[in-house]
Amino acid sequence: xxxxxxxxxPAGRLALRGRTRKAAAMSAHDRAAAACRHSLHALATIGDQxxxxxxxxxxxCPGWTVGDVYAHVVSLEQWMADGGEAxxxxxxxxxxxxxxxxxxxxxxxxxxxxxxLRQVRERQLTAELRSADAPGWWVWANTAVPFAVQLSAxxxxxxxxxxxxxxxxxxxxxxxxxxxxxxxxxxxQALPRIVVKKAGAAPGAxxxxxxxxxxxxxxxxxxxxxxxxxxxxxxxxRSTAHATLSWxxxxxxxxxxxxxxxxxxxxxxxxxxxxxxLDQLNIAP
Numbered sequence: 001x002x003x004x005x006x007x008x009x010p011a012g013r014l015a016l017r018g019r020t021r022k023a024a025a026m027s028a029h030d031r032a033a034a035a036c037r038h039s040l041h042a043l044a045t046i047g048d049q050x051x052x053x054x055x056x057x058x059x060x061c062p063g064w065t066v067g068d069v070y071a072h073v074v075s076l077e078q079w080m081a082d083g084g085e086a087x088x089x090x091x092x093x094x095x096x097x098x099x100x101x102x103x104x105x106x107x108x109x110x111x112x113x114x115x116x117l118r119q120v121r122e123r124q125l126t127a128e129l130r131s132a133d134a135p136g137w138w139v140w141a142n143t144a145v146p147f148a149v150q151l152s153a154x155x156x157x158x159x160x161x162x163x164x165x166x167x168x169x170x171x172x173x174x175x176x177x178x179x180x181x182x183x184x185x186x187x188x189q190a191l192p193r194i195v196v197k198k199a200g201a202a203p204g205a206x207x208x209x210x211x212x213x214x215x216x217x218x219x220x221x222x223x224x225x226x227x228x229x230x231x232x233x234x235x236x237x238r239s240t241a242h243a244t245l246s247w248x249x250x251x252x253x254x255x256x257x258x259x260x261x262x263x264x265x266x267x268x269x270x271x272x273x274x275x276x277x278l279d280q281l282n283i284a285p
Contacts, residue, residue, distance in 0.1 A: 028185070029132040029148045033125040035155035035178035039162045040118050042174055043073060046165060047111045055107045059164040060257040064099070066168050069161050070110050071102030076139075076157070077117045081124065084137055084150060091139045091285070140285045155182040160255045160284065167257075175248055176214035184215050187254045190283045192229035195221045198280035199273060203227050207277055208239035213247040221277075241270040243278060256282035 026034075047070060055067040064072070075098020079087075087094040102110055130136075136150030137143070159179025166172055174180070191209075195201045203225045211217045218234040244266040252258035260278045267274045 027132070029151065030129075031178055032148070032151040032155040032182055033129055035182045036151065036158055037122060037125050038174075038177055039155070039158035039179045040073075040077070040114075040121060042162050042177075043070070043158070043165065044111070044114055044118055046162075046169070046171065047107075047114060050107065050169075052107060054169055057168045059168040060252075061161070061164050064164075066165055067107060067110065068099050068103060069164050070114065071099045071105075073158065073161055074102060074110060074113050074117060075099065076154070077114075077121055080154060081117060081120045084154075086137050086142075086144070087139070091142045094139065152182055152186060155179055156186050156284075159183055160257070163251070163255075164257070175251070180215055180247075180251070183251060183254065184217065187250075187281070187283055188217075188219070188231055191221050191231060191277075194280050195277055196223055196227060196229045199276035201229065201273055201277075205241070205270075205273060206237040206239045207273060208234055208242040209250075209277075210234070210242070210244040211247040211250045212244065215247045217247075239269055241274040241277075242268045243274045250281075253278055253281040254283055256284045 057066050059066060059069055061069060072095065130147045132146060132148035134147040136145050136147035138145040138149055138153055140153060159182065162174060195207050201207060201223050203223050205223045207221045209217065209219060220232050220234050220237055220239060221229050222232050222237045223229045245263060249263040253260065253263065260275065265278065
């Protein structure tokens with residue numbers, strides 16, 4: 001965040017108002033950059049407190065230990081630091097090779113690499129932040145996209161893996177951070193397609209979703225007479241199905257870290273539709 005020397009009290013008040021307006025007007029692109037910085041800081045801080053035993057603890061990410069998560073973060077952040085260009089080969093190869101490269105490496109060495117990368121990424125995500133419409137690459141879809149899309153996906157990935165580590169270590173926290181907000185927005189963007197294409201909602205269906213806790217939400221995904229869905233205010237249409245659950249449960253389902261059966265959800269209306277939506281909520285690769 002930029003700061004200025006304040007010469008007198010009135011100017012200080014004016015400067016504060018100016019910064020407040022800028023904060024309120026922060027773009028989604030800037031929020032994604034802030035989310036990446038925040039999750040990287042959290043992961044580095046947690047990592048410095050880990051023992052070798054904790055490094056080997058399994059996470060909810062299938063087949064990955066805490067140490068593997070850190071290996072993945074280091075390898076993908078190095079890829080971003082190097083330009084984040086289209087990988088040579090399938091995206092999964094980029095992900096797997098990064099973890100394999102660091103697996104078995106001493107915890108202190110992996111964390112040292114993370115700290116070094118953090119300095120580079122902090123600069124790239126602030127003073128050297130690429131424009132939102134610059135060319136980028138979306139690893140998940142293996143396709144060219146605006147850099148804003150690439151950065152949002154990276155922020156989502158970092159926050160999800162931060163949460164993987166926290167759950168594995170029973171060290172909860174940061175469920176309402178900038179990274180969580182990026183995750184919330186990406187899921188909401190995907191929901192119209194999920195409701196229609198994956199859950200098979202018919203025209204006239206109104207799937208209401210309410211989340212409680214760190215990031216409360218209340219909205220409806222409405223399918224019009226042409227079969228097109230859109231996110232609208234919760235009271236815009238009478239809901240045909242309504243799912244109420246905690247933000248954390250919602251995030252776990254949306255990141256593929258849990259299943260509907262393991263989460264407490266209050267359902268009303270067309271329970272079958274709501275169940276299909278929740279079963280298809282995962283947007284992670």
